[in-house]
Amino acid sequence: MRGFVVGLFLGLALAARFATFSVEPFGAQRVNLDTGVTTLPQGGILTDNENGLRLKGGYIEYKEGSFVRAKGVELLSQEETFLADALEHEIPKQEARFQNLTFSNADFQNLKAKRALALFAEDVVVLKGSVRAEKPFLEAETLVVDLKGRQALALGPFVYKEGKATLRGQGENARLYLRFQGGKVQASTKVPQEALRLARYAARL
Numbered sequence: 001m002r003g004f005v006v007g008l009f010l011g012l013a014l015a016a017r018f019a020t021f022s023v024e025p026f027g028a029q030r031v032n033l034d035t036g037v038t039t040l041p042q043g044g045i046l047t048d049n050e051n052g053l054r055l056k057g058g059y060i061e062y063k064e065g066s067f068v069r070a071k072g073v074e075l076l077s078q079e080e081t082f083l084a085d086a087l088e089h090e091i092p093k094q095e096a097r098f099q100n101l102t103f104s105n106a107d108f109q110n111l112k113a114k115r116a117l118a119l120f121a122e123d124v125v126v127l128k129g130s131v132r133a134e135k136p137f138l139e140a141e142t143l144v145v146d147l148k149g150r151q152a153l154a155l156g157p158f159v160y161k162e163g164k165a166t167l168r169g170q171g172e173n174a175r176l177y178l179r180f181q182g183g184k185v186q187a188s189t190k191v192p193q194e195a196l197r198l199a200r201y202a203a204r205l
Contacts, residue, residue, distance in 0.1 A: 021046045021064075037063045043072070053077055057087070066091055080105040084116075094120040097205075101127065107150060107180040109135040113143070117205040123148040124198070126205045136178070136185045137161040144198040150180040153191065153198040160187055175199075 023029070027042030043058040046068065058072030068089040075082050081104045089096040101116040103125070114129030124146055131140045131154075138161075140154040154160075154176040160167040167187060169176055177195055179186040 021048050023047075035063070036066075037061055043070075055087075096120070103127075105147075107152075107185075108133050108145075111138075111143075111145075115205065119201070119204070122201075124201050126201050128202075128205050136187070138176075138178075140176070142202050144201045146195075146198060151195060151198075152178040153195055154178070155199060155202055162187060 023038070023040075023044060023046055025040045025042070025044040027040070027044075029044075030039045030041070031037075032039075038061065040057075040060040043056070044060055046055045046057075046060065046062070047053070054074075054076045055068070055070065056074040056076075057070030060068070060070045062068040068087070068091070070087045071085065073082075073084055073087045075087070082098070083102040084098040085100040087096060087098055096118040098116040098118070099114070101113050103111045103116075111127070111131070111133040113127035113131045116128070117126045119125070124144065127143045127145070128141065131143045132138065138154065138158065140158040141156040143152055143154050145152045154169070155174070156169070156172050157174055158167075158169045158176045160176055160178075162185065167176060167189060169189065175189060175191050177188050177191045
């Protein structure tokens with residue numbers, strides 16, 4: 001199965017939430033006593049018993065309190081869905097990196113990118129490489145999403161469509177600001193001062 005359904009907005013620290021979990025292997029479960037790493041070569045399901053977060057992968061290796069790596073992953077929460085070819089989650093850093101990500105929540109439908117970085121402590125996701133969303137329709141090279149603030153900033157060339165209106169940006173300095181409120185999207189090429197901080201996150205990926 002391609003992708004991993006994630007409850008990415010794991011309520012801030014997925015890191016802390018995956019510190020302890022229950023394991024349901026689909027096949028063999030191999031434990032390296034020297035390194036403490038457990039491998040599920042046929043995949044399985046990791047469930048956060050406290051928060052109900054569920055990660056399903058076709059291949060998983062993990063070390064409790066240290067990292068989770070998975071391929072062909074689904075990661076689920078109550079509000080968000082992430083699908084990706086691969087996940088590498090560093091628990092102490094509260095960071096997760098994804099390859100070929102598809103994300104959906106109340107604001108975005110089928111938001112795709114070649115790679116992405118989730119910063120759980122800051123409630124921010126950075127997406128780069130052929131970024132595209134079905135709803136709202138967006139094409140960009142880089143997108144920074146503020147999950148808690150329900151806003152996003154596209155950096156560099158972009159195309160945004162809403163009804164018959166189209167906004168386009170050319171060059172590295174182009175910017176598009178999106179704010180989600182009351183079931184509607186407000187789009188502007190003028191970025192509010194308080195949202196400029198989002199641009200700094202792009203350098204993290």
